[in-house]
Amino acid sequence: xxxxxxxxxxxxxxxxxxxxxxxxxxxxxxxxxxxxxxxxxxxxxxxxxxxxxxxxxxxxxxxxxxxxxxxxxxxxxxxxxxxxxxxxxxxxxxxxxxxxxxxxxxxxxxxxxxxxxxxxxxxxxxxxxxxxxxxxxxxxxxxxxxxxxxxxxxxxxxxxxxxxxxxxxxxxxxxxxxxxxxxxxxxxxxxxxxxxxxxxxxxxxxxxxxxxxxxxxxxxxxxxxxxxxxxxxxxxxxxxxxxxxxxxxxxxxxxxxxxxxxxxxxxxxxxxxxxxxxxxxxxxxxxxxxxxxxxxxxxxxxxxxxxxxxxxxxxxxxxxxxxxxxxxxxxxxxxxxxxxxxxxxxxxxxxxxxxxxxxxxxxxxxxxxxxxxxxxxxxxxxxxxxxxxxxxxxxxxxxxxxxxxxxxxxxxxxxxxxxxxxxxxxxxxxxxxxxxxxxxxxxxxxxxxxxxxxxxxxxxxxxxxxxxxxxxx
Numbered sequence: 001x002x003x004x005x006x007x008x009x010x011x012x013x014x015x016x017x018x019x020x021x022x023x024x025x026x027x028x029x030x031x032x033x034x035x036x037x038x039x040x041x042x043x044x045x046x047x048x049x050x051x052x053x054x055x056x057x058x059x060x061x062x063x064x065x066x067x068x069x070x071x072x073x074x075x076x077x078x079x080x081x082x083x084x085x086x087x088x089x090x091x092x093x094x095x096x097x098x099x100x101x102x103x104x105x106x107x108x109x110x111x112x113x114x115x116x117x118x119x120x121x122x123x124x125x126x127x128x129x130x131x132x133x134x135x136x137x138x139x140x141x142x143x144x145x146x147x148x149x150x151x152x153x154x155x156x157x158x159x160x161x162x163x164x165x166x167x168x169x170x171x172x173x174x175x176x177x178x179x180x181x182x183x184x185x186x187x188x189x190x191x192x193x194x195x196x197x198x199x200x201x202x203x204x205x206x207x208x209x210x211x212x213x214x215x216x217x218x219x220x221x222x223x224x225x226x227x228x229x230x231x232x233x234x235x236x237x238x239x240x241x242x243x244x245x246x247x248x249x250x251x252x253x254x255x256x257x258x259x260x261x262x263x264x265x266x267x268x269x270x271x272x273x274x275x276x277x278x279x280x281x282x283x284x285x286x287x288x289x290x291x292x293x294x295x296x297x298x299x300x301x302x303x304x305x306x307x308x309x310x311x312x313x314x315x316x317x318x319x320x321x322x323x324x325x326x327x328x329x330x331x332x333x334x335x336x337x338x339x340x341x342x343x344x345x346x347x348x349x350x351x352x353x354x355x356x357x358x359x360x361x362x363x364x365x366x367x368x369x370x371x372x373x374x375x376x377x378x379x380x381x382x383x384x385x386x387x388x389x390x391x392x393x394x395x396x397x398x399x400x401x402x403x404x405x406x407x408x409x410x411x412x413x414x415x416x417x418x419x420x421x422x423x424x425x426x427x428x429x430x431x432x433x434x435x436x437x438x439x440x441x442x443x444x445x446x447x448x449x450x451x452x453x454x455x456x457x458x459x460x461x462x463x464x465x466x467x468x469x470x471x472x473x
Contacts, residue, residue: 032377052292052468056179059278059465064268065186068259072182075260079178082171089167092160102145107138107328140328140345147321155312162305169301172294172472178258179471183462185255190272191455192248198447199241205419206234206440212426213433226433233437237444272454278461290387292469299380306369306376313369316362319354387467394464401457408450415443 051059057066073079148154210230216222253263269275290296330345355362422439425431465471 032374050289050292050468051465052289052470054465054470055473056471059470060183061276061278062186062269065183068186068255068266069179069182071261072178072259073175076178076258077260079171079174082167082174086164086167086171089160089164092163095160102143102323104141104143107140107142107326138328138330138345140326140330142324142326142328145323147323149321150315150318152312152315152318152320155308155315159305159308159312162301162308166298166301166305169294169298173298176294176466176469176471180462180466182255182258184459185251185258186266186268187272187458187462188455189248189251189255189266189268190275191451191458192244192251193268194272194451194454195448196241196244196248198444198451199237199244202440202444202447203234203237203241206230206237209423209436209440210234212423221429222433229433229437233440272451272458275458277457278465289391289468290384293383293387293467294469294472296380296383296387296469299376299383303373303376303380306373310366310369310373313362313366316365317355317359319352322351322353324349324351390467391464394460394467397460398457398464401453401460405450405453405457408446408453412443412446412450415439415446419443 056069060066060069146153210227213222213226213230217224217227252266255266256263325348327346328344419436419439422431422436426433426436
């Protein structure tokens with residue numbers, strides 16, 4: 001019997017040793033795809049400065065807009081939500097950081113039970129026929145400390161720290177988008193004010209033309225059809241004014257919503273034409289420019305966190321070592337345990353844990369970490385491509401809008417002269433009322449198109465500022 005038990009023990013030791021060796025196998029991390037290099041410059045511009053480095057207070061030269069942005073950064077609910085996400089990530093980092101250090105627990109333990117005979121060796125006293133009563137009391141402290149031999153816990157901590165930094169960059173992204181959205185709505189309001197003024201001015205012209213055609217009819221030089229045509233044109237323009245007023249109201253309410261306040265009038269400049277376009281041509285090199293974008297910085301930290309998670313998942317295959325020191329009072333009865341120093345007990349336990357039967361679970365976790373790492377890399381590459389494409393589009397659009405605005409300014413001046421000419425010819429009987437109506441309609445369309453182009457210029461500049469990572473400090 002003794003030889004048989006000894007053989008069983010030896011076989012168990014050999015089996016555990018082989019399983020331990022198998023569990024300690026090395027797992028290589030797959031090689032990630034290589035990113036394509038960025039072009040050297042945007043539109044052959046190689047200036048090292050960038051408008052993204054300019055603070056929003058200095059970039060926007062309108063004090064009314066500066067006050068609105070400042071209020072939005074203080075009260076916007078999305079930004080406050082982003083701040084709370086940062087606190088959650090900070091707490092998670094503290095949790096992962098604490099896993100590196102030992103724990104300390106207060107222990108009060110009472111054990112009582114019978115040790116009955118077994119089929120192999122009897123009781124602890126060797127007698128198969130005697131039932132022993134065992135009692136044990138322990139009061140003290142016990143600490144557990146996993147020794148981070150392979151750096152697994154350190155990798156988890158670094159991953160949590162990178163995720164925390166990613167949430168901070170997420171807040172910067174919210175700030176950048178918030179500054180851009182407030183400024184764009186502000187410029188849209190100024191543009192709508194000009195559009196409304198243009199419509200109201202044309203209403204006055206059309207009312208004058210209607211009165212003139214009525215006089216012409218009374219003199220027998222015009223028909224009722226001409227009066228109806230001029231009246232219809234006037235009614236259409238008046239309805240356009242009401243629609244524009246409603247659009248202004250809705251835009252003001254939405255801007256107030258973003259600012260975190262109830263609807264109220266928006267203080268703004270007198271005219272969009274009096275505001276200088278906030279634009280500088282020095283956009284900088286892509287390598288310098290793109291690094292400021294919060295979304296790219298966020299993706300970079302997420303990629304780093306994924307890298308650390310892969311390393312930690314790879315080290316899950318390796319055994320872990322732990323120490324459990326304890327100190328306290330221990331004896332068979334509670335009164336005896338409280339006697340000093342007879343009941344004082346100090347000890348140290350060591351442990352080796354190997355994932356012998358959890359290989360599939362650990363492999364699945366490792367495969368998931370590798371896939372997440374690749375997704376983070378693709379996301380990082382996508383952010384860079386999006387940023388580069390966005391900046392290229394905005395730069396080219398600004399230059400084209402400058403040309404379009406200049407042409408539409410000339411078009412508006414020509415059509416204004418055409419309106420005056422058509423009115424003079426109509427009074428002299430050399431032009432029909434349809435020519436007058438056509439001239440008035442075209443000048444209204446041209447003035448509105450000119451205003452829309454100027455609005456687009458401001459909005460595109462703001463988009464470029466956002467695309468270059470401007471707005472956050």
